[in-house]
Amino acid sequence: MKRIALLGMPNTGKSTLFNRLSGSSARVGNWPGITVDLHAVKTLLGGHISELVDLPGIYDLQGLSEDEKIVQGFINHNKIDLAIVVLCSSQIERQLSLMLQLKNLHIPCLLALNMSDEAKKMGITINDRILERKLKIPVVKISAKYGEGMTELLKACAQVMNQKITFPIKKIKPLNVSDQISNGKKIQALIKSTVKFPLKLNDKNTKKLDSFFLNPYWGLPIFFIIVFSIFQFIFSLGKPIQDLMTQFFNFFRIDYLEPLFVNHHSIFQSLLLDGLYLGVTTVASFVPIIILFFLIMSVVEDSGYFSRAAFLMDTLMEKIGLDGRGFVMMLMGFGCNVPALMGTKIMRTKELRLLTMFVIPFSLCSARLQVFLFIISALFSAKYGALVLYGLYLLSFLTIFISALVFKNQFKNKEPIIIELPPYRFPTLNHVIKRSVLEIKYFLTRASKFIVIGVLLVWALTHFPTDVPIASELTYSGQLGKWLSPIFQPIGINEQLVIALIFGFIAKEIVIGALAVIYGMEGTALAHHLYSNINQIQAISFMIFTLIYTPCLSTIATLKNESKSLSLVIYSVSWALLLAWVFSFIFYQTSIYFSS
């Protein structure tokens, strides 16, 4: 099987081309020499069954950024039969250097001049025939977005792959200064003889849109309106779908599964229904939100607005070691942490991305909101309830900023922060849909195992030993609660509530359901019971702890997948537990002091 790599700088439409060439069968895979997942597909290209790999967009083959290391690792450890170098035609002058560096390694390549329509509109003309002759490799003008030039591209692929390889492929070595200068001169000469630039570039649309979106006065308000609308759209549409799915899963359980296992031993029945089935449905409940999230976020990303958001928020975010894109993801975390963590993929600087992933779990997501609303309505009047909720939101922001500030030096960014502001472009539906499909596949294959195992673990804790009531103080979870009471007593959380917190590890929505099981009552009865058994100070302390202590199992699974770092996960969970305890302690003890 032949291996074809897609290479190019960021924002050149490389992934769009990948989607066009790959159809719908793209998958995620591992390769020697690198630790991250790349998108790849098996396809018939140029008369060969080939594996087409979408490498991350990089500016330079030699560099030290995370993505550059990935590409270097890939090239040095995997034989490449063809490299399709994608470049943005209107930026050919700057982007040819990558092409030359590859050619110097004797990797068989061809050059795809993408976005040739955009260059034409700007009045830039490229003589591809002369360029082809001078470079001695095939050059094809394409528009990946509109599917132009694809036949020519496939023909060129076949041509290169059928050539005999004359020179062995070299490994990547650092360029010395004289190489750099000679490459620079070569490019200048090439550009001079093949590209005609207009006297004045006429990309009026981008200029106009920028003077609107980046306006010093209303740029930020517009940004917040856009983010708010996106947020509302994703989560107000996603929530009812999620609720419908939950209803369906319940219905399916009661009407089909329970009768099916009714004759089996009760512990086996419970393992299947309260353990396995709950795990699977927990995973499934994230699907609609993740799809919606990536449908919308790909539009924002492809349109070029995301980089503008980075510009707008950079002044403030720089102070806490993040950037504007991280800020957007953090806000999305207030809907659901899982897609927000997955969305940090767009940040290509490792440290920045890790720090962003580190703080997102502190965002008060809609699942936590459900728990708070239940407890607040049970224990507080409408007036004070609103105040308490407001306070919890403030606390969420506060913990984000504190965590970022504390860990900013741990995740110190060593790379220059230069972000390209590409021209505004219309996203294509095809690309947007395929992106969402890939993300959901990724989530399902990587996170489901972890989540199901976690749910089973909690199930075992709350259901064993088998001769005592479920989730009672005599189960392992109850014993754990008792054992932990010296820690939880100073923050006003009793043993029953500790069991609820153990359940809350699966998903925050479960906390109320868990309380129902623990106290053996539901709905209004449960609310009344809470009202008479827990005072307001204890309730707030419990909510503070629930807000901060640990994101749900799915968030942890996603954190692990996206960071590929177990130590980050351990770091994150321990820091959250510590912070939760400290905040609850401060609140509980000062409140007790002043109220007595």
Add this chain to the structure above:
Amino acid sequence: MITLLKLSEGQCGVIHALKMDPSLIQRFNAMGLRCGKKITVLRKAQFKGPFHVMIDTTELMIREHEASLIQITPTAA
């Protein structure tokens, strides 16, 4: 000769030198920031925020620290 920091909105200059480690120079070059190129400051964010600059057809956001490493000779627009 001044650094890019000194330019205000709408002003431009020719990049004269990149005062940094050679490995960084390569990165800057790849993003279009190379000696001899004309660079225009399109806008500056308030409160010492980032710069929005243009080189040929490439537009970039650069933070103050990176801008301070770029030496330029001011020219007319």
